[in-house]
Amino acid sequence: MANTIIGNSIVIDGEISGDEELVIQGTVKGKIALAENLHVENGGVVEADIDTTTITISGQVTGNIAAKEKVEIRADGKMVGDIKAPRITIADGATFKGNVDMDV
Amino acid sequence: VAQETITKRRHDGPGSQCVIGKNIQIRGKLSGAEDLVVEGRIEGTVALKNHLTIEQTGVVEADVDVRDLTVHGEMRGDIAAVGSVSVSNAAKVVGNIRAPRIILEDGARFKGSIEMDVELPDNVKPRRERA
Numbered sequence: 001m002a003n004t005i006i007g008n009s010i011v012i013d014g015e016i017s018g019d020e021e022l023v024i025q026g027t028v029k030g031k032i033a034l035a036e037n038l039h040v041e042n043g044g045v046v047e048a049d050i051d052t053t054t055i056t057i058s059g060q061v062t063g064n065i066a067a068k069e070k071v072e073i074r075a076d077g078k079m080v081g082d083i084k085a086p087r088i089t090i091a092d093g094a095t096f097k098g099n100v101d102m103d104v
Numbered sequence: 105v106a107q108e109t110i111t112k113r114r115h116d117g118p119g120s121q122c123v124i125g126k127n128i129q130i131r132g133k134l135s136g137a138e139d140l141v142v143e144g145r146i147e148g149t150v151a152l153k154n155h156l157t158i159e160q161t162g163v164v165e166a167d168v169d170v171r172d173l174t175v176h177g178e179m180r181g182d183i184a185a186v187g188s189v190s191v192s193n194a195a196k197v198v199g200n201i202r203a204p205r206i207i208l209e210d211g212a213r214f215k216g217s218i219e220m221d222v223e224l225p226d227n228v229k230p231r232r233e234r235a
Contacts (some may be wrong), residue, residue: 009124014132014148021127030132041220 002044006043008043024059042076126161129209134166160194173203 003021006012010026019035025045032038034052044059047095054070055061059078065071067085084101118177123129128144137153142162150156150164152223154202155172162177172187175195183189193211202219 004125004128004144005121005123007136007140008124009138010134010136010140012132012134014130014134016128016130017146018125018128020127022125022128026122026136035110081226 006044040077122160158195194198 003023004018005023006028008025009098012028014021015031015033016028017033020034021037021039022032022034023039023041024046025041027045029047030095032046032048032050032052038050038052038055039055039063040046040055040059042058046059046061046063046065049085050061050063050065052065053068053080054072055065056072056074057079058074060078062080064082065084067083069085070087070088071083073079073086073090073094073096077091077096080097082099082101084103086103088097088102089099092096121141122136123141124146126143130144130146130148132148133202134146134148135151139155139157140152140160142164143159145159145163146155147165148168149217150166150168152170153223154169154170154175156168157174158177158179161174164178165180165183168179171185172184172189173183174190174192175197176192177195179197179199180233181199182201183201185201187203188207189201189203189207190207191197191209191212191214193209196213198215200219204220206218206220208214212217
């Protein structure tokens with residue numbers, strides 16, 4: 001599977017869309033629409049509304065997330081915003097502020 | 105072979121190289137200080153302190169300000185590089201290039217102006233400057 005990495009010194013201000021796995025180690029501001037898995041790694045900063053299949057957060061995310069499958073906030077993840085997804089996990093140590101909508 | 109090299113380099117470690125895969129589109133401003141490989145699509149502006157490579161599947165419609173640029177794919181927009189610009193035989197470039205070193209391979213398709221910003225020897229200078 002092809003795999004895109006936004007490296008830690010990269011700053012993107014705008015829109016990202018696509019249908020392959022995306023790893024963010026840098027900074028993205030704007031909007032992300034992805035039909036695949038999104039990983040915000042430790043050091044990654046995302047200020048964007050996100051529409052994705054799954055997302056794992058080990059970095060910092062500000063914005064609203066809509067995921068078709070799963071949202072996972074790992075122990076070193078920080079998240080501010082609303083989450084809408086059928087499955088949501090928040091690990092011990094994670095920071096989260098916002099609403100959760102699991103559509104149940 | 106080049107493709108394999110890139111795939112290997114991706115896993116060298118965090119931040120060593122950034123790859124925009126072929127199913128990814130970016131619209132907006134991109135800036136950074138590391139090598140960037142584009143297999144997908146970028147529209148907007150790119151400002152990079154390192155090397156930008158546009159692979160054969162890559163399409164960049166942007167004004168680009170980089171250290172070095174290598175184009176194997178498609179590039180539309182003005183290019184300013186402080187190092188070199190290399191347009192390979194598979195590349196298609198529409199726009200103006202400004203760089204001290206510019207390599208245009210046989211087979212490359214290019215439309216635009218080239219400014220190499222160098223001191224020309226006396227015998228090739230435009231006539232009015234020679235006087």
